[in-house]
Amino acid sequence: xxxxxxxxxxxxxxxxxxxxxxxxxxxxxxxxxxxxxxxxxxxxxxxxxxxxxxxxxxxxxxxxxxxxxxxxxxxxxxxxxxxxxxxxxxxxxxxxxxxxxxxxxxxxxxxxxxxxxxxxxxxxxxxxxxxxxxxxxxxxxxxxxxxxxxxxxxxxxxxxxxxxxxxxxxxxxxxxxxxxxxxxxxxxxxxxxxxxxxxxxxxxxxxxxxxxxxxxxxxxxxxxxxxxxxxxxxxxxxxxxxxxxxxxxxxxxxxxxxxxxxx
Numbered sequence: 512x513x514x515x516x517x518x519x520x521x522x523x524x525x526x527x528x529x530x531x532x533x534x535x536x537x538x539x540x541x542x543x544x545x546x547x548x549x550x551x552x553x554x555x556x557x558x559x560x561x562x563x564x565x566x567x568x569x570x571x572x573x574x575x576x577x578x579x580x581x582x583x584x585x586x587x588x589x590x591x592x593x594x595x596x597x598x599x600x601x602x603x604x605x606x607x608x609x610x611x612x613x614x615x616x617x618x619x620x621x622x623x624x625x626x627x628x629x630x631x632x633x634x635x636x637x638x639x640x641x642x643x644x645x646x647x648x649x650x651x652x653x654x655x656x657x658x659x660x661x662x663x664x665x666x667x668x669x670x671x672x673x674x675x676x677x678x679x680x681x682x683x684x685x686x687x688x689x690x691x692x693x694x695x696x697x698x699x700x701x702x703x704x705x706x707x708x709x710x711x712x713x714x715x716x717x718x719x720x721x722x723x724x725x726x727x728x729x730x731x732x733x734x735x736x737x738x739x740x741x742x743x744x745x746x747x748x749x750x751x752x753x754x755x756x757x758x759x760x761x762x763x764x765x766x767x768x769x770x771x772x773x774x
Contacts, residue, residue: 572619
């Protein structure tokens with residue numbers, strides 16, 4: 512099912528996945544205010560769609576995932592407008608990261624500035640070999656404003672993050688894999704096939720378990736270990752109130768593939 516009511520996106524739901532494709536090829540898929548709003552709306556739509564088990568975020572074409580924020584639009588902003596834009600980006604990416612359904616970034620090209628921040632808000636990042644990732648904002652006289660100063664250190668450590676943020680230079684997909692910024696690197700021609708493999712793998716898992724695993728990791732890493740362990744135990748217990756848990760354990764004991772309903 513294709514949905515084309517967005518100006519700067521394509522939303523395509525197929526095979527249990529919602530593909531959210533940023534489509535501003537003339538701007539290398541750069542994020543402006545309208546695109547940020549549309550991504551937020553597409554995510555909200557996909558999260559409540561019962562046919563969707565996994566979300567995929569990709570850039571149109573093969574050159575850019577998202578090359579950053581729209582510099583032309585940003586150059587005319589006042590300080591107050593820039594702060595409001597930053598908050599709108601942060602709120603949209605927080606909603607994406609807090610999705611109860613797994614989100615995969617298919618990084619098909621440049622993922623710079625806001626594009627790198629968009630990728631980091633996804634749960635899994637699969638990059639094509641030609642992709643380059645970075646936070647080059649200091650070269651424009653600004654700093655990352657969509658979570659880059661916070662998510663990047665949490666993913667790769669403070670030292671690596673400061674090297675990328677202060678140096679402002681993009682790194683290769685291979686280097687991103689080495690430091691833990693992405694999960695997989697594949698040839699560009701194989702990117703969508705690799706993503707489809709992950710969609711199938713995640714789509715076959717119990718949606719209730721996936722949602723609670725995401726909540727345990729995302730919320731648990733923000734609090735002290737004793738509180739995080741209590742959170743984990745509570746979510747573990749909640750799984751036992753689901754039909755999916757009954758199906759999963761029965762299937763294991765009966766030596767068959769489980770068929771999860773999401774209930």
